Amino acid sequence: MNTPQSGIFALGTFAHIYLEFDRRSRHHARTLVRAVASLREPRTTLGGVNMVCGFRPELWKEVVPHGLPPEVAGFNRDLVGPDGYAMPATQHDAVLWLSGGSYDVVFDTARQVVHSLDSVATLADETSGWPYHHDRDLTGFVDGSENPTLLEAPTVAVIREGAPGAGGSVLLLQKWKHEAARWDALSVHSQEQVIGRTKAESIELDPRPEDSHVARTDQDVFGNIFRRNVPYGNVEDHGTMFVGFSADQRPLVRMLESMVGIPNGVRDALTRYTKPLTGAYYFVPSTEAIRRFVKESDPD
Numbered sequence: 453m454n455t456p457q458s459g460i461f462a463l464g465t466f467a468h469i470y471l472e473f474d475r476r477s478r479h480h481a482r483t484l485v486r487a488v489a490s491l492r493e494p495r496t497t498l499g500g501v502n503m504v505c506g507f508r509p510e511l512w513k514e515v516v517p518h519g520l521p522p523e524v525a526g527f528n529r530d531l532v533g534p535d536g537y538a539m540p541a542t543q544h545d546a547v548l549w550l551s552g553g554s555y556d557v558v559f560d561t562a563r564q565v566v567h568s569l570d571s572v573a574t575l576a577d578e579t580s581g582w583p584y585h586h587d588r589d590l591t592g593f594v595d596g597s598e599n600p601t602l603l604e605a606p607t608v609a610v611i612r613e614g615a616p617g618a619g620g621s622v623l624l625l626q627k628w629k630h631e632a633a634r635w636d637a638l639s640v641h642s643q644e645q646v647i648g649r650t651k652a653e654s655i656e657l658d659p660r661p662e663d664s665h666v667a668r669t670d671q672d673v674f675g676n677i678f679r680r681n682v683p684y685g686n687v688e689d690h691g692t693m694f695v696g697f698s699a700d701q702r703p704l705v706r707m708l709e710s711m712v713g714i715p716n717g718v719r720d721a722l723t724r725y726t727k728p729l730t731g732a733y734y735f736v737p738s739t740e741a742i743r744r745f746v747k748e749s750d751p752d
């Protein structure tokens with residue numbers, strides 16, 4: 453039995469930090485995996501931290517050759533639409549997503565993690581996330597309305613038993629800066645046309661514009677994913693950390709292609725008000741797959 457990393461499903465957390473790392477070149481991939489596997493989070497219940505780790509698919513494959521679906525690949529090339537709109541590829545070697553009930557414990561854990569990994573990996577990107585008005589992103593719209601429930605989410609997000617990488621998941625991590633002034637200048641009606649849902653109640657528009665965000669990412673067309681997006685940033689510079697999990701990489705890839713307009717030339721209207729700054733895919737192995745790499749000398 454392979455169990456997914458529990459933090460993927462830990463809802464209701466107020467503080468988030470995403471850390472992306474690059475392996476120091478003198479080290480083997482295995483050394484990085486062992487170092488990450490040997491990290492420890494605080495064990496208390498209320499003051500605890502959820503820690504989810506993932507690896508560049510090609511790096512995990514090097515360490516565990518049949519340890520993930522063979523077609524899973526990193527975000528290795530910019531994704532460019534027919535009009536030249538581009539999503540940059542900023543793939544790194546490993547990711548850690550820390551989440552908890554308050555920022556202090558998440559911050560302390562993040563500092564320890566960066567310190568512990570320092571000899572094997574450099575910190576390439578760090579982003580802090582926080583909830584905005586309960587369940588809204590910084591467009592002001594509810595984010596996650598069409599997410600599967602926690603009963604359904606494991607089926608959507610976790611690779612089934614018996615398949616390569618069982619208990620694992622594919623994560624797309626993409627930081628999107630919002631063009632807040634231009635977005636705020638739109639009327640609520642125009643914003644609703646962009647998203648494809650009403651702003652107050654998050655009811656899907658009928659009909660919804662072809663270039664609306666929910667039409668470009670329609671899960672009935674592309675397959676289901678499990679999103680754990682959070683707002684990030686400060687007054688001048690903020691947006692959405694897109695955090696999407698899937699048992700199968702294809703829905704994630706096809707949604708991005710659809711957003712840039714590859715299938716039919718229709719670009720997602722949301723991309724006119726938001727700009728992807730990063731883009732990386734990570735394989736998030738099962739807890740059992742990670743545990744095999746815990747250094748034997750480490751206390752449990």
Ligand code: HEM
Nearest residue numbers: 589593594595596597598628666669670671692694707726
């Ligand atoms: C700036 C970045 C983004 C923002 C602010 C954003 C926001 C939203 C909002 C407000 C909704 C409607 C409510 C809901 O069902 O959650 C939505 C739906 C959705 N978004 Fe995004 N999103 C962003 C990027 C992405 C990306 C990059 C993907 C895919 C790779 C994606 C996939 C989806 C999916 C699958 C849905 C549900 C579609 C359906 O109705 O089946 N989103 N998003």
